[in-house]
């Protein structure tokens with residue numbers, strides 16, 4: 164259930180006068196729908212303005228055919244915009260009237276083959292098939308969602324959020340659009356742990372990585388690595404000798420990217 168502060172926070176995140184009425188759909192009534200005395204939900208309904216929707220899809224680099232999932236989809240404007248751009252989309256919305264309105268709009272636009280809406284609690288929603296997840300929720304809800312996002316989503320999945328961060332997870336990108344903050348995160352692979360690197364010349368090296376979300380530090384043959392980055396599955400780091408390692412992190416191995424790696428061919432396997 165929504166705590167009283169929720170509405171105030173969303174109101175503070177956007178000027179209330181700017182929060183409604185700018186979408187591509189028919190007028191939707193007041194920016195904030197008061198449900199009293201009906202049950203309230205974890206987050207009140209406040210729509211994202213159309214230019215911010217467009218910027219979120221652009222920030223997520225949503226491509227035709229990809230699947231966007233909007234957790235708390237309101238009137239469906241983010242999934243509908245994704246569908247108009249040739250992507251597939253699913254809106255997850257707990258309010259039956261909003262979910263029905265969004266589904267009707269999809270039918271009216273002939274998008275119901277690629278854009279659908281489910282009446283569901285976002286915390287129980289299965290999201291592992293998403294390429295992009297959209298959020299316009301509240302800080303406390305984003306925090307509660309973090310573990311689900313990090314464990315259920317595949318490495319490389321993009322998360323875009325209007326207005327609010329996800330706990331202390333540093334975003335990969337941040338933009339301001341019409342005075343609104345939008346954030347992008349790319350779900351990292353699990354790279355932390357001990358790896359054995361086997362090189363083409365038969366030599367072996369131990370790679371020890373510490374990981375906090377997409378931030379990675381560590382050592383190779385007990386020497387600190389530098390310039391380490393982890394974007395989805397793609398891991399890059401340099402050695403003190405200036406050698407570049409670049410590879411794709413899988414569950415049990417890291418496979419070098421031969422075309423871009425200056426290092427001789429190598430492959431790593433997980434030891435722990």
Ligand SMILES: C[S@@+](CC[C@H](N)C(=O)[O-])C[C@H]1O[C@@H](n2cnc3c(N)ncnc32)[C@H](O)[C@@H]1O
Nearest residue numbers: 204205206209210211235236237257284285299
């Ligand atoms: C701030 S609105 C965002 C609507 C839409 N995503 C947008 O950006 O225009 C949040 C939405 O989440 C829905 N919601 C709140 N709690 C939910 C829950 N537990 N599961 C699914 N939807 C929820 C609300 O009904 C509301 O429509």
